[in-house]
Amino acid sequence: MSQPLLEARHVVKRYANHTALNDVSLSIPQGCIFGLLGPNGAGKTSLIRIINQITAPDEGEILLHGEHLQPKHIADIGYLPEERGLYKKMKVGDQLIYLARLKGLSQREATERLKQWFIKFDIRDWWDKKVEDLSKGMAQKCQFIATIVHDPKLIILDEPFSGFDPINANLLKDEILELKAKGATIIFSTHRMESVEELCDQIALINRSQVVLKGDKRAIKRQFMDQTYTLEYLGSLALSEHYELISSTEVEPGVYRSQVRILPGGHVNDLLTQLIAQVELKQFSEHVPSFNDIFIQVVGETPTQALIP
Amino acid sequence: MNKILLILQREYLTRVRKKSFWITTLLTPILITAIYAIPALLFFAGSDQKTVEIIDESGLFQQRFKNGKDYQFAFKKTPLTKAKTDLKSSKVAALVFIPRDIIDHPNGLQIFSEKNVSLSLENDIESIVQNEVRNQRLKRAGIDTQVIEDNRVNVNAETYSLEEGEEKSSHAGVAMGLGYVVSILLYFIVFISGSQVMNGVIEEKSNRIVEVIVSSVRPSELMLGKILGVGLVGLTQFLLWIVLTVSISSVTSTLLKSKLEAKAKTELSSKASQQQVEAAVKQMSEAGPGSKVMGLMDSMGTLPWVKILSLFLFYYLGGYLFYSSLFAAVGSAVESPQEGQQLIFPVTIPLIISMMLMNFVVNEPDSKVAFWASIIPFTSPINMMARVPFGVEWWELGLSMVLLVVGFVFTTWLASRIYRVGILMYGKKVTLKELSKWVFYKA
Numbered sequence: 001m002s003q004p005l006l007e008a009r010h011v012v013k014r015y016a017n018h019t020a021l022n023d024v025s026l027s028i029p030q031g032c033i034f035g036l037l038g039p040n041g042a043g044k045t046s047l048i049r050i051i052n053q054i055t056a057p058d059e060g061e062i063l064l065h066g067e068h069l070q071p072k073h074i075a076d077i078g079y080l081p082e083e084r085g086l087y088k089k090m091k092v093g094d095q096l097i098y099l100a101r102l103k104g105l106s107q108r109e110a111t112e113r114l115k116q117w118f119i120k121f122d123i124r125d126w127w128d129k130k131v132e133d134l135s136k137g138m139a140q141k142c143q144f145i146a147t148i149v150h151d152p153k154l155i156i157l158d159e160p161f162s163g164f165d166p167i168n169a170n171l172l173k174d175e176i177l178e179l180k181a182k183g184a185t186i187i188f189s190t191h192r193m194e195s196v197e198e199l200c201d202q203i204a205l206i207n208r209s210q211v212v213l214k215g216d217k218r219a220i221k222r223q224f225m226d227q228t229y230t231l232e233y234l235g236s237l238a239l240s241e242h243y244e245l246i247s248s249t250e251v252e253p254g255v256y257r258s259q260v261r262i263l264p265g266g267h268v269n270d271l272l273t274q275l276i277a278q279v280e281l282k283q284f285s286e287h288v289p290s291f292n293d294i295f296i297q298v299v300g301e302t303p304t305q306a307l308i309p
Numbered sequence: 310m311n312k313i314l315l316i317l318q319r320e321y322l323t324r325v326r327k328k329s330f331w332i333t334t335l336l337t338p339i340l341i342t343a344i345y346a347i348p349a350l351l352f353f354a355g356s357d358q359k360t361v362e363i364i365d366e367s368g369l370f371q372q373r374f375k376n377g378k379d380y381q382f383a384f385k386k387t388p389l390t391k392a393k394t395d396l397k398s399s400k401v402a403a404l405v406f407i408p409r410d411i412i413d414h415p416n417g418l419q420i421f422s423e424k425n426v427s428l429s430l431e432n433d434i435e436s437i438v439q440n441e442v443r444n445q446r447l448k449r450a451g452i453d454t455q456v457i458e459d460n461r462v463n464v465n466a467e468t469y470s471l472e473e474g475e476e477k478s479s480h481a482g483v484a485m486g487l488g489y490v491v492s493i494l495l496y497f498i499v500f501i502s503g504s505q506v507m508n509g510v511i512e513e514k515s516n517r518i519v520e521v522i523v524s525s526v527r528p529s530e531l532m533l534g535k536i537l538g539v540g541l542v543g544l545t546q547f548l549l550w551i552v553l554t555v556s557i558s559s560v561t562s563t564l565l566k567s568k569l570e571a572k573a574k575t576e577l578s579s580k581a582s583q584q585q586v587e588a589a590v591k592q593m594s595e596a597g598p599g600s601k602v603m604g605l606m607d608s609m610g611t612l613p614w615v616k617i618l619s620l621f622l623f624y625y626l627g628g629y630l631f632y633s634s635l636f637a638a639v640g641s642a643v644e645s646p647q648e649g650q651q652l653i654f655p656v657t658i659p660l661i662i663s664m665m666l667m668n669f670v671v672n673e674p675d676s677k678v679a680f681w682a683s684i685i686p687f688t689s690p691i692n693m694m695a696r697v698p699f700g701v702e703w704w705e706l707g708l709s710m711v712l713l714v715v716g717f718v719f720t721t722w723l724a725s726r727i728y729r730v731g732i733l734m735y736g737k738k739v740t741l742k743e744l745s746k747w748v749f750y751k752a
Binding site: 016049052053054055071074077079080081083084085086087088089090098099101102103143146 | 312315316319323512513516517518520521522523524525526527528733735746750
C-alpha cells in the first residue's frame with residue numbers, strides 16, 4: 001500500500017477537566033473520502049483542530065506526506081468548520097481574496113481562481129455584494145469556495161451539508177466527488193449517516209475520545225453482517241432449529257417478507273434448500289447493515305440523539 | 310510576518326473606508342477651529358450697542374464714562390422721577406443715578422433697568438464710580454492724582470527654567486495647559502483604540518470566522534495584525550487632525566484678518582491712508598480676543614516641539630500597545646460587546662487611575678508621585694506626557710521608555726496566551742480567575 005496522506009500516531013489531547021483524545025491513531029490514504037464519525041463531544045473537532053495546527057497534541061504526532069506537521073502545511077489544507085461565518089460588512093470578492101491570500105495565494109492568483117469558481121457556480125453578481133446581504137445558503141457556498149480555492153491536498157469538511165437546501169446539497173456532493181477525482185483527499189466529519197453511505201470510502205468512529213471502529217467502508221459493513229437474510233416468498237414456512245425467524249410481514253396477500261438469522265450449525269445453502277422445498281421464493285438477499293445501525297450498535301445511542309449536546 | 314501584514318492591511322482598510330472614520334476625521338478639526346473662531350466672529354457681530362443713560366448730579370463723571378463696544382453712555386439732565394418713567398418706553402438698557410453727595414455717600418449710586426442689569430455692566434459702573442470717588446477723596450486729603458498714577462505698579466513675574474546651562478523663558482501656565490491637553494488626548498486615543506480592538510476581536514469570534522482564520526495563521530499573528538492595524542488607523546486619524554486643523558485654522562485666521570481690515574477701513578473714513586488702517590488693525594487685534602492667543606503663541610514658541618511630538622508618538626504607541634493587547638485578551642473571552650464592557654473594567658482601572666494622578670502631576674511635575682507615575686508602565690504613558698512640557702531628565706525618560714517597551718512586550722505575550730484559548734471557547738461565562746488560568750494552558 002502506498003504512503004498514506006495523513007497519519008495520526010497515538011495522539012493524546014487533554015484539557016483542564018477531561019481528555020479529548022486518548023491514544024488516537026488513524027491512517028488516511030491518498031485520494032479517498034474519509035468519514036470521521038462520532039457523537040458530539042467525542043473528540044472529532046479536537047482532532048480536526050490538531051490537524052489544522054490550531055492546537056497542538058499533548059502526546060503523539062501527526063504526519064502529512066510522511067512529514068511532521070509544520071506551518072508550511074497550512075497551504076496544503078482547506079478547512080470548513082462546522083460553526084462558520086464571514087465578515088458581515090465585507091464584500092464577498094474582497095473577503096474571499098483575503099482568505100485565499102492568508103492561505104498563501106498571491107492577490108492576482110486568488111482573484112483569477114475565484115473568478116473561475118464564481119463562473120462555475122454561476123454567482124458572478126455576488127462579487128461586490130456585502131456578506132450581510134447574502135442568504136445563509138449563499139454564504140455557505142462562498143465559504144466552500146474559500147475552503148478549496150487554494151487547491152489543498154487535504155480538505156476537511158465539518159458537517160458540510162448543514163444549512164444547504166437539497167439542490168445545493170447535491171451540487172456540493174458533486175463538487176466533493178469531483179475534487180476526489182482530481183486527487184484530493186477529503187476528511188468528512190458528520191452525524192448524517194446517509195451521506196456517509198453515499199460518499200465515504202473509509203471511516204473512523206470516535207466515541208469517548210477513542211477510535212472504536214476504523215477501516216474500509218465495505219469491510220466494516222461485512223464485519224457487521226450478522227448472517228441475517230431478507231426473503232420474500234409465497235406460501236407458509238417452517239424452518240429447522242438452526243434458523244431464527246426475526247420478523248415477518250405480509251406485504252401482499254399471501255406474500256411475506258421475513259428476516260432470518262442463521263444460528264450456529266446452519267448454513268446459507270441449507271437454508272436455501274429448505275426454502276425452495278417449502279415456498280415460492282421471490283427474493284433472497286443478505287442483509288447489509290446501514291451505518292445508522294452500526295453507529296447505534298457501537299455507540300449505544302442514535303446519531304441524532306447524540307446530536308443534541 | 311507576511312501574514313501579519315495581510316491582516317494589518319485588512320484591519321486598516323476596512324476601518325479607513327468607513328464613512329464614520331471620515332466624519333470624525335473632518336469634524337474634529339472644524340470643531341477645534343470653531344472654538345477659537347466663534348469668539349472672534351462674535352467680536353465682529355457685537356454691533357448692537359446698548360445705550361446707558363446717566364444722570365450725574367455731581368458733575369464729576371462727564372469724562373469718566375467712555376463709550377465702549379458694548380455700551381454707549383448718554384448724560385441727561387432730566388429729573389430722576391421723569392427719567393424713570395421714560396425708561397419704560399425707551400430702548401435704553403439702564404439708567405444710572407449719581408447723587409450730588411456721591412463723594413461722601415458712595416452708596417447713593419443707583420442703577421435702574423427694565424430687565425436685570427448684567428453683572429459686567431454693574432461691575433464696570435461700580436468700578437468707574439469707585440475710582441473717581443477714591444481720587445476725589447485723595448485729592449481732598451491733599452494728594453495729587455499724578456502721584457497716585459505714578460505709584461501704580463504692576464508686578465508681573467517672568468519665570469525661568471535652568472536647562473542645559475541656558476536660561477530659557479518658560480511659562481508654567483503654558484506647560485501645564487499643554488501637559489493637560491496632551492495627556493488627556495493620549496488617554497482618549499488609547500481608550501478608544503483599545504475598545505476598537507476589543508470589538509474587532511468580539512466580532513470575529515461571534516461571526517465564527519475566527520476558526521477559519523486561525524487554520525491559516527497563528528492566533529498571535531491574528532491578534533498582532535489587528536492591534537497594529539487599528540493602531541495605524543488611530544495614527545492616521547491623529548496626523549490628519551493635525552494637518553487639517555493647521556490648514557483650516559490658517560485659512561480661517563486669514564479670513565478673519567481680512568475682515569478685521571475691512572472693519573477698520575469702514576470705521577475710519579474711506580480716505581484713510583494704509584498706515585492708519587494698519588495701526589487701527591493692530592489696535593483692534595490687541596484689544597480683541599486675539600491678543601491673548603498671540604501671547605500664548607509667543608510662549609508656546611519656546612517649547613521643544615520636536616521633542617514633545619516625537620515623545621508623544623512614542624508614548625502613544627507604547628501606551629496603545631500596552632493596553633490594546635489586554636483589550637484583545639478580554640475580547641477573546643466574551644461573545645458580545647456588553648459582556649466585554651463588564652470584563653474590561655480591571656483593564657481600565659489603571660487608565661482611570663492614570664488620569665487621576667495626572668491632575669496631580671501637572672501641578673507638581675517634580676514630586677515623587679510624579680516621578681513614579683511616569684516610570685511605571687501602567688501609568689507612564691499618560692503621566693510622562695503630562696511632565697514632558699515642563700522638562701524631564703534624560704535618564705528618567707530613558708528608564709520610563711525602556712520599562713514601557715518591556716511592559717508592552719509582556720502584556721502582549723500574556724494577552725496572546727489568553728487570546729488563543731479564548732477565541733475558540735464558546736458558551737461559557739468567563740471570570741477573571743478563569744482567564745488567568747488560560748495563561749498557563751498548553752497550546
